[in-house]
Amino acid sequence: MADLPENTPVWDDHDWAHLPALDGDVSADVCVVGLGGSGLTAVGELLRRGASVVGIDAGHVASGAAGRNGGFLLAGTYDFYHDAVRRHGHERARRIYALTIDEMRRITAETPEAVRQTGSLRVADSPEELEDCRLQYDALRADGFPVEWYEGPEGHGLLMPTDCAFNPLLRCRILARREVEAGARLYEHAPALEVRPGEVRTPSGTVRCGKVIVAVDGRLERLFPELEGRVRTARLQMLATAPTDEVRVPRPVYARWGYEYWQQLPDGRVALGGFRDLGGEGEWTHEAVPGDAIQARLDRFLRERIGVRAPVTHRWAASVGYTQTGLPLLDEVRPGVWAAGGYSGTGNVIGALCGRAAAERALTGASALGDAFGPAGGSA
Known part of the structure; x- marks a missing residue:
C-alpha cells in the first residue's frame, strides 16, 4: 500500500478550493458542526427558513464518512424491509421507506451532476x-x-x-459552494473542542449561537460521552x-x-x-x-x-x-444542542433526512419528518 494514495477515497479528484479556517469569534442563529451530507443538508434547510448559519468541520467538507463511502443511495433503513417491519412496526417501516424514496428524488433533483x-x-x-x-x-x-x-x-x-449510484464527495462540495453563495459562513479545519448551550469552542475561535446542530456520524460518542451505549x-x-x-x-x-x-x-x-x-x-x-x-x-x-x-x-x-436499533440518533442531547448521527451505514439518504429534521427541531422544537425515526427526546 506504500505506493498508493494514502487513505484517499476514489471520489477525491483534488479539485477543491478549500474553505477558510475559523479565526476569531463569530455569531449566528445556529452553528452546524460537521460539513458532510447531513450537516450541509441542515445548513441548506436553515438558510431556507431564514436563519443565519455558521458551519464548521474538523477537516474539510465531507472529509468523514460522507465523502468516503461506497456511493450508494438506497431506500429504507439498516434492516431489509421485511426485517424493518418486524423490528419497528409496519407503519413506521413503511413511512421511512417512502421517505427515503422521496429523498433520493430530492437529492437527484438537487445535484443531478452527482447522481x-x-x-x-x-x-x-x-x-x-x-x-x-x-x-x-x-x-x-x-x-x-x-x-x-x-x-x-x-x-x-x-x-x-x-x-x-452517486459521487458523495462531489455532492457535498456542490452543496457547500451553493450555501456559501447563499450566505452561510462555512469553515474547514475547525474541530469542535467543546459544545455547550449557546457556544461551540474551536482551537482558534468560538461560535456563539442560539442553537447547535452536531451532524456527525462516526465518533459522535466521543464528542458527547453521554451517548456511550446508544x-x-x-x-x-x-x-x-x-x-x-x-x-x-x-x-x-x-x-x-x-x-x-x-x-x-x-x-x-x-x-x-x-x-x-x-x-x-x-x-x-x-x-x-x-x-x-x-x-x-x-x-x-x-x-x-x-x-x-x-x-x-x-x-x-x-x-x-x-x-442498537438500526435507526438514527436524532435528539436534543443538551439544552439547545441537537445531535444527528448513528446512521448504521445508511447515512447518504437517512442522514439527509435527519439533517432537515434537525434543522426543523432546532428552530421550532418539532419535526414531523424527524418523528418517523422517533419523537424528540426519545432513544435511538
Whole structure:
C-alpha cells in the first residue's frame, strides 16, 4: 500500500478550493458542526427558513464518512424491509421507506451532476439468503414498493429500481459552494473542542449561537460521552481499481446480507467495500485508516468473486456510527444542542433526512419528518 494514495477515497479528484479556517469569534442563529451530507443538508434547510448559519468541520467538507463511502443511495433503513417491519412496526417501516424514496428524488433533483439513476442489486450468497430475498420481495410488493426479481451475471436476488449510484464527495462540495453563495459562513479545519448551550469552542475561535446542530456520524460518542451505549463507532474499509473493461457492472451491488458492496464508476473503475463483520472487535474503532486484514479480504474478493485483475489504486477507511436499533440518533442531547448521527451505514439518504429534521427541531422544537425515526427526546 506504500505506493498508493494514502487513505484517499476514489471520489477525491483534488479539485477543491478549500474553505477558510475559523479565526476569531463569530455569531449566528445556529452553528452546524460537521460539513458532510447531513450537516450541509441542515445548513441548506436553515438558510431556507431564514436563519443565519455558521458551519464548521474538523477537516474539510465531507472529509468523514460522507465523502468516503461506497456511493450508494438506497431506500429504507439498516434492516431489509421485511426485517424493518418486524423490528419497528409496519407503519413506521413503511413511512421511512417512502421517505427515503422521496429523498433520493430530492437529492437527484438537487445535484443531478452527482447522481446516476441506476437501481441497485441485492444478490444472495447462500440458499438461506435467497429465501430471505424472497421474503423481502413479498413484503415490498405487498406495500406497493418497486422491486424486481433478478438473475444475472452478478448472481440471483433483487433489483431495487429506485436506488441510485452517486459521487458523495462531489455532492457535498456542490452543496457547500451553493450555501456559501447563499450566505452561510462555512469553515474547514475547525474541530469542535467543546459544545455547550449557546457556544461551540474551536482551537482558534468560538461560535456563539442560539442553537447547535452536531451532524456527525462516526465518533459522535466521543464528542458527547453521554451517548456511550446508544451509538458506537465502527471502521468501514474500501478499495478501488484502475479503469477496467474486464467486467461490466451497470448498477451498485450488495451481497452477503449487505456486508460486501461494489459498483463500477462511469470511467470503468471498480470500488469495493466490506467484511466489517469479519474483523471482530478490531473494527469497532475510532481509527479511520485501512487495516491489512480487511484489505486482504477485499483483494481476494475483487480477484475471485468480481473477477477483476486491474491494479488497486486507492485504499481508504471511514468512521461510521451504529445504533442498537438500526435507526438514527436524532435528539436534543443538551439544552439547545441537537445531535444527528448513528446512521448504521445508511447515512447518504437517512442522514439527509435527519439533517432537515434537525434543522426543523432546532428552530421550532418539532419535526414531523424527524418523528418517523422517533419523537424528540426519545432513544435511538
